[in-house]
Amino acid sequence: MNQTIKQLEYGESFIDRHIGPSIEERQKMLEVVGAKSLDELTRLIVPADIQLPHPPATGDAQTEHQALAELKAIAGQNQRYKSYIGMGYSAVLMPPVIQRNLLENPGWYTAYTPYQPEVSQGRLEALLNFQQMTQDLTGLDLASASLLDEATAAAEAMAMAKRASKLKQANSFFVADDVHPQTIDVVKTRAETFGFNVIIGRTDQAANHADLFGILVQLTGTTGQLHDHSQLLNQLKQRGVITCMAADIMSLVLLESPASMGADVVFGSSQRFGVPMGYGGPHAAFFACKDEFKRSMPGRIIGVSKDAAGNTALRMAMQTREQHIRREKANSNICTSQVLLANIAGFYAVYHGPVGLKRIAQRIHRLTDILAVGLQKAGLKLRHDSWFDTLCIEVADKALVLTRALSFGVNLRSDLEGAVGISLDETTTVEDIQTLFDILIGDSKAIDIDKLDSQCIAHSNSIPPSLLRKTPILTHPVFNRYHSETEMMRYMHRLERKDLALNQAMIPLGSCTMKLNAAAEMIPITWPEFAELHPFCPPEQAAGYQILIAQLSQWLAQITGYDAVCMQPNSGAQGEYAGLLTIRRYHESRGQGSRHICLIPSSAHGTNPASAQMAGMTVVVVACDKQGNIDLSDLRTKAEQHSDELSCIMVTYPSTHGVYEETIREVCKIVHQFGGQVYLDGANMNAQVGITTPGYIGADVSHLNLHKTFSIPHGGGGPGMGPIGVKKHLAPFVPGHSVVHLEGVTTSLGAVSAAPFGSASILPISWMYIHMMGAEGLKMASQVAILNANYIARRLKDAYPILYSGQDGLVAHECILDIRPLKEECGITEMDIAKRLIDYGFHAPTMSFPVAGTLMVEPTESESKAELDRFIEAMLAIRHEIRRVQAGEWPLDDNPLVNAPHIQGELVHQWEHPYSRDLAVFPSQAVFQNKYWPTVKRLDDVYGDRNLFCSCVPMAEYE
Template sequence: MTAQYFAPVASPQQAREQFADRHIGPSPDDQARMLAAIGYASAEALVDDAVPAAIRTDRPLELPPALSEPAALARLRELAAKNKVYTSMIGLGYHGTITPGVILRNVLENPGWYTAYTPYQPEISQGRLEALLNFQTVVADLTGLPVANASMLDEGTAAAEAMTLAHRVSRRKEPGAFLVDADALPQTIEVVRTRAVPLGIEVVTADLSGGLPEGDFFGVLLQYPGASGAVRDLEPVAAQAHERGAQVVVAADLLALTLLRPPGEFGADIVVGSSQRFGVPYGFGGPHAGYMAVREGIQRQLPGRLVGVSVDADGATAYRLALQTREQHIRREKATSNICTAQVLLAVMASMYAVYHGPEGLAAIAQRTHARAAELAAALRAGGVEVVHGSFFDTVLARVPGRADEVVRAALERGVNLRRQDADHVAVACDETTLPEHVTAVLAAFGIESAGTAEVAPAFPEALRRQSPYLNHPVFHQHRSETAMLRYLRRLQDKDIALDRSMIPLGSCTMKLNATTEMEPVTWPEFANIHPFAPIDQAQGYVELIEELESALAEITGYAKVSVQPNAGSQGELAGLLAIRGYHASRGEGHRNICLIPSSAHGTNAASAVMAGMKVVVVKCDDHGNIDIADLHAKIGKHGADLAAIMVTYPSTHGVFEETITEVCEAVHAAGGQVYVDGANLNALVGLARPGEFGSDVSHLNLHKTFCIPHGGGGPGVGPVGVREHLVPFLPNHPLRPEAGPRETGVGPISAAPWGSAGILPISWAYIAMMGPDGLRAATEAAIIGANYLAARLAPHYPILYTGRNGLVAHECIADLRKITKETGITAEDVAKRLIDYGFHAPTLSFPVAGTLMIEPTESEDLAELDRFVDAMVEIRREIQRVADGSHDREDNPLKHAPHTAAALLDEDWKHAYSRQEAAYPLPSLREGKYWPPVRRIDQAYGDRNLVCSCPPPEAFED
């Protein structure tokens, strides 16, 4: 980063114009009042008492001074200008697409959608849940399989998850072999290999155009259409696989499936892919919503999130996340996947693209795309160029002996990127954006004069043409005009609570300001429209931005090197553990496979350790929520010779700065293990402490938490991995981009794209640039002040479960309701649902301790909002007291029946002992800007017993 735009503050009146003062909610006067409530005179004194001296850094952040918002945008304009936006006809799973303006403005650029959280509280998430149900319906209908999940991280990781799913379904105890079609996307093949190695699975690649080779395989991965563009009849191969007891996985192009026979009709057990070409820009590789659909009988083993249909307390149709007990945060080391986030915002965009175009519109786009490719192929043949495949959808593979480089170069001179497959072959991929002049330019690159646009026949056999209908549900037929679409999006948005409506006080999830200036560059064409495999000189702005961001993150964390490739925190965890695994193997200690994990850890920690081929050994926590040091030493004593690592969240998942963290690190190192510090709670450390300095060897960071990439309803996320010098050789790399990691020693690609979700990295770059070193530290101090202020205000009403030194917490606190529940029957869930009536999203419910609420205010919430939340919690405590003293019935009270919809309050047959006014307006302030939940409390068990995971028929909505 450069500081050339930095200008000193000229006057006190301009002080508030500094971005840090806009980002940090409480003013200096407000912070003084908050500190007084905690019992401190200054932030420095509080930090000194809260943060152990042993972990404090002895040097300030060496980052450029803060840029103003205009200066940061100007610098980003400079970087964007270094990117060259060419017409990319490269393919390989990434295609040009047109994002309808109504979706661009009202979803991607709309904080009502991008600041939402994962829909664990479904009553205030009905809008995004409906959008995700639409997505699942699109995927299920197009693939021809009955159940699809709510998105995957990308196509490559979806294929890797399909491999492990196929292994589970096969019920084989030994790892076995997984067969991959040589015509699969090269990045997919390598992601599958990366994930297979630690699990002991052998990945075999072979040309499957003539059938299966000899051998025993538990699963087969086919690409449809192939990476070369070939469209083959895969039914015979699928039948052979089933005859030999193997599961059939098909990686399919959703747009092609509007014209081609769906995989579910020719024997696929699992179908995976990407929805990128449904209106989501390239973004230099991401973020894009992958997908997975499965046959009947294995849906309860499906990884990722699954939206299902249930009913609320009045019997009305309502949506929620289904089968959550199978997810990693419940199953921990028994989990079958470590996926924590998905790609919700991008899945919403893709689903709305399908809603807006409908089946006829999608088919028309596919037909136009195919027609361009068929015209190109016909003209090439007419010009004497051999077209390798007679059957294709959008990609034409031309054979030009010894001339591939010449053709690619000639196309480049005409502003078009083609794909050099080898010295003799060039691939050309058409898409929604391909125009006749693009075809003309490509033909000229081959030395052929355009032959016009005569109509040509389809380039795939009639036997492979789709006959079955899709997207018959009314939602895909009702919103053709922009007015209708605009109102549909607004109607869904209004059902939800996102950060644009109120504070989201989720502990462990850091829902902070995603500033408009940070978000703005994401949709600039120079960032949005760069293909991930375009020539690297066309992405110099991206390369420079990524280098600056990785360097800044390394400085903040104290590590030698950071890789931004992992496109989720869970993938960052896996990358870090694979680096540890690679390091031990390089030293002849590949037997080290024990991973110690405290009982309080995030569920992804244990799941990631298993994915990395390690065995989990749990370390106990003491009564104060800290790692039990005696138990740690006992476990090290027992497993020391095989100890690979310990995974520690710091500050702890219990919301405290543990005093013994340096002792933990020293003990693990002494036994030859490595220390992994989970970066989920880095918001309490930036500027105060560096994990790489106080004993950690590796961390993943959550850019969608500490560094302001928005949660988007459960994704996108970025989970960079930072390592000390000795682990640098074992960072992720990429088969198609040698610049993306250590070429010879890297562990392989963690994500399909070389730099993961590169398209949203400008957000975190801008945050760091505009905050500067002083602002970043001030944000951390404000987060610690806010958490301790809430703890002090709430403690007289709700016990604070864990505190650290001097009775202080870190950046979050846990309110303990277990005694209240025992005395009154009112549960933490009842309080969570009642908070909806007060207009708040609930804190984190029953994690890490059942019967509690974990609360994190973040530094971007101002004092007025913090006090509004406290007022709500105090009034709820009064309502609980009325239950305790008998004023309210233990079963018929505002908490047990929360949330209350407008319809419920207007029901003439009001049967409750409490009043309608008490239900709706427990505080006078709620009369202004009242949030009305769209449904009452949802019956979770009903939804799991009666699993419906696609759009229900219209009759379901009849009164």
């Protein structure tokens, strides 16, 4: 009973739950590293001139229950109106089996992007289902594994059309005027930086324009009208124009495929396949195109390949198209997509199947018919004579109708001149239709809905016969066998078991910060107060969201040392683009629009040059010295050489090499001296929070990876969230929005995402993290991340050379193990070590980035000393195995490393290897006690790319 009240409180704090090593363990680790305390270690590693005197004042740490109670009160200030606003967003019924077994399951939401396919076969199969669903509904040859949202997918379609077009002199892109306004907004923003001319007009005007390389139309117009675009698209295709079509995914269940109308590219949002509106996101966009455009396609594609034993296995196909490799020549800067949300949509299609989806779509359409006929009988005029789920109703007193709707707790679309819009969805009931009659005609009692229903069944022609789907969809067995909850639950669990996620082991990826995604942080995202809001609802209905966003923005501004934060970018790459766009607009406002040079260190992540190219900038590479630091002499020379054209520098801190560069302030000073701005990439903020800030260092703008530093989970490859922090002089130039006007923002400058606050529904995760950690906890997290990395580096440095380090051989929050000497000595590669780690129960570190032939390790602060020791022991054991290869005990072409990973099936076959079965699959005592079994052997990448196949394979292949 000698403990103080403060100590008792500390024992209940979330800080202890989030940070892995205990106080005693941290002290032992500090002894290994050579420091007496976390503060001393920080002083040894971080340059003195950038260390903050005290951490940003984000408040005291809250317990999990305190923070949840406070957030619940904030959420309660959101008003849950019934929204019929539409515009690409619909209320949904997420099947509980999917909510419980996927969205709320860390086996799915803590997994990393499937760059290591051998430990990702489950989510790869789920994504292949999503691609097959997309191909079936669009009728096209090839589909991606998701994009960020519908509007950015439209911008990607435009860019792809230009790449694929043979009309190289053409520079105009036509957009139909009944495409969703937020989509037009984002397309115009992207076209501005690419120098494209965007023409917006009626579709019957499109063929009159001679300078077109592409066209964008919408199958179901934003006000509800259905279009048969066949004649127009075929006419334009004869001229070589690339034809793009936006489509509502639920309508495609009933409507003819866009491919049959002549569309080259089809995209849309998969949100209404089970994903809540969430005040705007995250939502997975689907994207499909003709096979001939596959190498120009943005985003990731999952392909069917073979493993080393010749068995069917899945992988990310054509990875050489990605920005990590092609840099400024990449098809897109997309890094994070929306895997978790694509998987929800894919499983929604699997669970309901073609029959269930058709039943849902027919019910939505039937209720829309009933509403339409009833309104017409009451004397109201509909603007269109065809529809799927959306009506545009002309009203004499629009203000009265909207006011009456609010009195019923209903939102109608209000931005249409002389009319209101109503979009129905799968949650709509007969009682809701009666309420809509009350709102629009003042009395529903005179309406006999049963009689209207009979008339609609007998005489409905709101979908023209030419537009009705005539071909079957979702015929693959996967969409036709898991319709009971028992079967669905088992199928999802079967896929989950194939994957390695944070609920099983550390994922020590450099530059990716795979830290704890605490359950208390995740709980609020399923609260209906957050999940059900439409992004374009009246602002007063989203008061809780406004409080949440304002508080989180304030905390992030303090943590980064910036003056303002824009929450719109819905991925890290999108944040890079938004930040560069802000710089570009700032220069233009000062009459310096000619500033287009973006300096980028040679060590930079591939998204940096890809984003710079997308923002209309010219990349000039700055050299790094042998220690991995920016070469100040080369920087000064190039900054001066391009002084009249210098726009900015993109720099990562700590450096991509895992070191706190001593000269970072000098870098900022040089760039500012020659009129440029400093963009500090937020990828490594987990080594800055509480210790320093980009603003204090001297940067002007940064994006923040909330899905890294601030605990939003990776979800197997997304969602991400990439808000930008800016200094005061840049604040007026951050992205705005054409539908929702943001306070203090010049809205005419255009949006980068479909929703004004990006993926708003996952912001509670970061709010909870910051609030539960408090100012001191956030600083401690950064310090322990640094300690954990240095502990690993010290323990492994004699077995694997540490490629870059600062003073006294210390690193930042990650370290790079140099495997190149081993490869030269005995032929064992970083790939062999990565795959052998799977047998030890680990996901591999980052391979060959930022230096080929290396492994970059970032343990984060959440990993315990026991888990760090298990990883270290695995790496040391692998080093011992390499020595046995070096000694000739095992041949280079037949040893545990080159044959890794090993699967269960090998154990029952004839064993002819010079090492034992036990060593192959149980190489350590820890593995013997808790074995993760990969389901495939090493993937054959060459086979996968030479035999590109991106559809579901026959079930027999899996069985």
